Amino acid sequence: MVCEILSLNFNKITAQKKIPKKLAVQEQVDPSELKDKIIESHIDIVSVCNLSCPTCVQGNMDSISGGVMSLDLFKKIITKLKSDFPDLKDIFLYNWTEPLLHNKLPEFVEIVNKADFRSHLSANLNHIKNLEDVIKNNPYAIRISLSGFTQEVYQKGHRDGNIETVKQNMKTLSNLIKKYHASTKVTVNYIKYQHNLFEIPAMKKFALDLGFNIQTFWACLMGVETTLQYLHTPEKIEKSMHDLVPQLGREPRELLNLLKSYNKRSCSLLEHQLVLNANGEVQQCCASLTPPFPFNSKDTYLDLTPEQISSRRHNAEICKTCMDEGINVMIGSKWDDDELVLHSKIKNKLYKIREKVRSFKKFVR
Numbered sequence: 538m539v540c541e542i543l544s545l546n547f548n549k550i551t552a553q554k555k556i557p558k559k560l561a562v563q564e565q566v567d568p569s570e571l572k573d574k575i576i577e578s579h580i581d582i583v584s585v586c587n588l589s590c591p592t593c594v595q596g597n598m599d600s601i602s603g604g605v606m607s608l609d610l611f612k613k614i615i616t617k618l619k620s621d622f623p624d625l626k627d628i629f630l631y632n633w634t635e636p637l638l639h640n641k642l643p644e645f646v647e648i649v650n651k652a653d654f655r656s657h658l659s660a661n662l663n664h665i666k667n668l669e670d671v672i673k674n675n676p677y678a679i680r681i682s683l684s685g686f687t688q689e690v691y692q693k694g695h696r697d698g699n700i701e702t703v704k705q706n707m708k709t710l711s712n713l714i715k716k717y718h719a720s721t722k723v724t725v726n727y728i729k730y731q732h733n734l735f736e737i738p739a740m741k742k743f744a745l746d747l748g749f750n751i752q753t754f755w756a757c758l759m760g761v762e763t764t765l766q767y768l769h770t771p772e773k774i775e776k777s778m779h780d781l782v783p784q785l786g787r788e789p790r791e792l793l794n795l796l797k798s799y800n801k802r803s804c805s806l807l808e809h810q811l812v813l814n815a816n817g818e819v820q821q822c823c824a825s826l827t828p829p830f831p832f833n834s835k836d837t838y839l840d841l842t843p844e845q846i847s848s849r850r851h852n853a854e855i856c857k858t859c860m861d862e863g864i865n866v867m868i869g870s871k872w873d874d875d876e877l878v879l880h881s882k883i884k885n886k887l888y889k890i891r892e893k894v895r896s897f898k899k900f901v902r
């Protein structure tokens with residue numbers, strides 16, 4: 538299966554339109570057997586970004602499919618989500634794009650809040666045209682993604698961005714939150730590379746002084762397809778991404794090796810997440826660019842039942858490949874410098890397995 542994907546002549550990360558029909562999937566699973574519990578939805582409301590970070594698909598593709606989502610389409614999507622998925626709580630108005638580029642972002646936030654979902658944004662914060670109106674509408678949470686405190690360091694991970702502009706915009710955001718008494722939780726996502734570790738303390742102080750939280754995590758080569766390319770046809774990935782590999786916390790192959798003993802045959806993204814692009818088309822998960830639908834399909838989320846979506850996603854070839862390689866475990870795990878800290882869900886599963894083994898051993902004795 539891996540060979541099937543990797544034998545394709547990728548020049549860049551797999552763009553949806555370039556995927557051949559043989560990756561299309563059939564509806565084989567009995568919907569009544571599916572137990573998906575969708576709790577979060579990621580919706581790209583634009584298909585572009587103002588930056589081109591080397592480890593992001595935006596930095597490695599000509600374009601991401603989808604245009605600019607209309608408010609009308611978004612309202613219909615939210616109404617359907619509400620009725621399809623009773624456990625859905627969180628709407629993330631981004632996946633591979635910059636939400637602040639949509640000039641109607643304040644209305645999007647308002648619609649999400651009125652539907653009683655929690656509205657989440659994540660932004661590079663180089664562009665804040667509508668920020669005041671966004672904050673007036675009190676989004677539930679905003680993440681600010683960055684990778685350094687000085688321009689020399691920041692630009693390595695955030696190509697085309699300007700950290701001084703970001704810092705200025707962070708101050709503006711802090712002031713707006715105070716001005717409108719917004720309850721929005723702001724967290725700085727400090728994306729770690731070996732080259733930017735020494736600037737964490739300066740950014741931490743800056744963020745905390747503004748009343749924001751800060752979390753740090755290692756950069757990865759974003760996108761399941763990117764990781765597959767890196768593993769099997771490294772010569773096909775962009776040079777700028779290649780250059781950043783030695784700056785990662787661990788080399789991806791080494792990390793996959795460390796994780797290989799963990800269960801690979803389930804994926805929380807598959808079971809708990811629904812991702813839509815700016816056209817309203819269903820994506821496989823937040824980490825994959827391969828659509829779970831046949832290519833000639835013009836179906837959007839609005840045309841599909843939850844069972845159809847679930848069935849198609851669970852049969853998608855990309856998941857089998859991803860699980861074979863253990864990429865799903867890598868994506869679903871949090872780890873730091875010396876130890877791998879697995880997500881609580883995986884940890885719980887392992888704990889249960891160990892308990893079973895222990896009681897079986899006791900029983901045998």
Ligand SMILES: C[S@@+](CC[C@H](N)C(=O)[O-])C[C@H]1O[C@@H](n2cnc3c(N)ncnc32)[C@H](O)[C@@H]1O
Pocket residue numbers: 586590592593631632633634635636659660661680681682683726728755756757758759
């Ligand atoms: C692709 S970004 C899209 C949203 C927005 N443009 C931004 O950068 O925050 C989605 C999430 O990926 C995270 N991210 C960005 N680069 C990353 C990397 N190299 N490795 C892991 N996560 C990354 C960001 O912090 C963000 O929350």
Ligand code: SF4
Pocket residue numbers: 586587588589590593594595596633634635660661682695
């Ligand atoms: S990580 Fe965010 S800011 Fe960077 S290119 Fe991707 S979408 Fe844009």
Ligand code: SF4
Pocket residue numbers: 761804805806807821822823824825855856857859860864865868
């Ligand atoms: S198995 Fe991989 S491709 Fe499939 S949903 Fe999980 S992370 Fe995405």
